[in-house]
Amino acid sequence: MGRKRLQPPVDGRPTVHTVAARAGVSIASASRVLNGRGGSAETVRKVREAAAEVGYVPNAIARSLQSQRTGLVALAVADIGNPVYVAMMRAIEAVVASSGRQLLVHATGGQVANETDLLRRLAHRYVDGMILSPIRITDAHLGALVDSPVPVVVVGQLPEEAPVDNVRTDSAAGVALAVDHLVAAGRRRIGFVNGPLDTVPGAVRDAGFRAALARHGVALDERLVEVGDFQYAAGRDAAARLIARADPDALLCANDLIAVGALHALLSAGRRVPEEVALVGMDDTELAQMAFPQLSSVSLGSAARGRRAAELLLERIADPSLPPRREHVAPSLAVRASSRPGAVVRHVPAPAHPGGTPPTPPAPVSVREVLP
Amino acid sequence: MGRKRLQPPVDGRPTVHTVAARAGVSIASASRVLNGRGGSAETVRKVREAAAEVGYVPNAIARSLQSQRTGLVALAVADIGNPVYVAMMRAIEAVVASSGRQLLVHATGGQVANETDLLRRLAHRYVDGMILSPIRITDAHLGALVDSPVPVVVVGQLPEEAPVDNVRTDSAAGVALAVDHLVAAGRRRIGFVNGPLDTVPGAVRDAGFRAALARHGVALDERLVEVGDFQYAAGRDAAARLIARADPDALLCANDLIAVGALHALLSAGRRVPEEVALVGMDDTELAQMAFPQLSSVSLGSAARGRRAAELLLERIADPSLPPRREHVAPSLAVRASSRPGAVVRHVPAPAHPGGTPPTPPAPVSVREVLP
């Protein structure tokens, strides 16, 4: 009697039942053949044929329910419009795709609430794992992280003891590279346009900046430090304030968006870059190369960090018993026209330096020289 | 006998069975309470309590299998690094999130194969619908589109007869806006840096450019047209070739990435913008405002198109029997410093115009004037 339906209902989309019925075999056999797990030559032929005839496509959800895998990996970043996250996302996507999975992208706006919310929702198990790049770290985060029901890899600083996979860079060292470079070029009034100090990158870069100046014996004029957020507009405005107030001969910016904003402010204020004011950004995104003049920028290896984070995540998904790992990516400095004393900026013929600190030839710093 | 297990297995994560057992009710009652579908006060209390105690979270996959909904919407665009898609994505994400769904982003690189592949994979039903913004349309697309198993909304041009929800703009009219503006400003040697002609936007803009010039009675010097792709680097190189070859007094670029590249090429070649060469981009992305001088740009309403596409998709998901709809978003022109004759570009004091076509005051075109 009809306790078992052999044909799917009105909906019409073929299921494994449809295929099995058409091939005259059981659903078990059909499933096995469709997954390449054996079957006699005859069975294989019949099932393949039937599947092709009805245009069978397995239902990903039903498969997920059975296998406890969704084939999805989530990425949560603060600002999808920031090219540094685009670079990171591209690297992650490459790794994730090569494992046959897909990437789900969340923009958190850097809000802690959004991120803990996301972490909580992981319990729904709609993804196999998540890569999180927070700019603020709170106890709420840490709590949600340690008892997350699915693997999470964090890109960015995390407290030492947190038992969470973690890929980080040393952005204080990155700031130091930039300061060394500027000091070696003879700059002494180095301004710093930072993001919010209540973010991890903001705080670390601030500390790194002060430490680097101190190491060079340069006293810091507090008017040379300005804070906005990590966006273009705020960076431009913060830089404008700083320029008007403190007359810097160099500007270091906490990321490239800020740096492009600062470039806008400098040019609007009639300052020549790099002759009067050298400019260095951070993250070394494609934006740095789009600016004119091209921006020197501290690379924090965002692509490498993304790739590594994705690899760690996949490993942990495969083997959840792994101990927590912590990886580092070293920063480096890409020197381009915006801070290269020798560079010729064609459309503004450089006159003799009008006064103040004369430009000195660049000292040998351990950085990449980027051809113009 | 134990045909039915009341406790979940070793895994440990609570299911509705766990909650029901703990509350001493059936799973049906538990499910009803958890979904707010009635139950006596006493039952509700017991179930809520039990759920809280064990930390129950419903499994999204099982729920999807039952409800035939995943709560996911896919977006496929050519280049996730192009700010125009970021703007579109933001608008879509807002709509999608407000319906309680999540957005899955795919980057296709503009490859037809990737897109048809994606469409095919929709049959797996891992998303409830998809928004596709292709730059090439082939018969393979159309075929895959019409018998897609889940709703698809296309952003961009589509053949008239295609029975697919579609949100489009008139980019030829957008090009015309820009040409009108430049001609009104006295420019006659207007160069055009386009993307590939085998793409829909490339072809449409090329035709629009030629038509607009013809309408003004300006003969087109073919050396003033150059093709790259829709990226920064190719745009910069194409613009450099065009500048060296044809000495334009204005440059219209098929998108803002190209325009920023062209700005780079112009400044590198020592041309002043806008005094010697006026520059207009397309898409009116944030990039246009980041450039110095800020770029005039033809807005194609990417945010509006994205929002509308998302709304159409949600409507269709709710009611698949709707007839195919087609919506239009009108282009507009944002005039900024890069083509505003009156603008003062502070760091390069504008001399009297050296010769050729003298600058004329801007004619009254129906465009937004954007404050500097």
Add this chain to the structure above:
DNA sequence: AGACTCCCCGGAAACGTTTACAAGTCCGAG
């Protein structure tokens, strides 16, 4: 010829949820 191995197959359970259906309870109206 019998026993053993190997392979293939089908039935049924399982993944975790929602929901149709039937049965039970309670209460008020007639």
Add this chain to the structure above:
DNA sequence: CTCGGACTTGTAAACGTTTCCGGGGAGTCT
């Protein structure tokens, strides 16, 4: 007192897949 309606509850089926397990057939070795 009985009947019917409103409400609640539990059983079981369903979503579409994978997989465990046992049965059976064919082949091989003794």
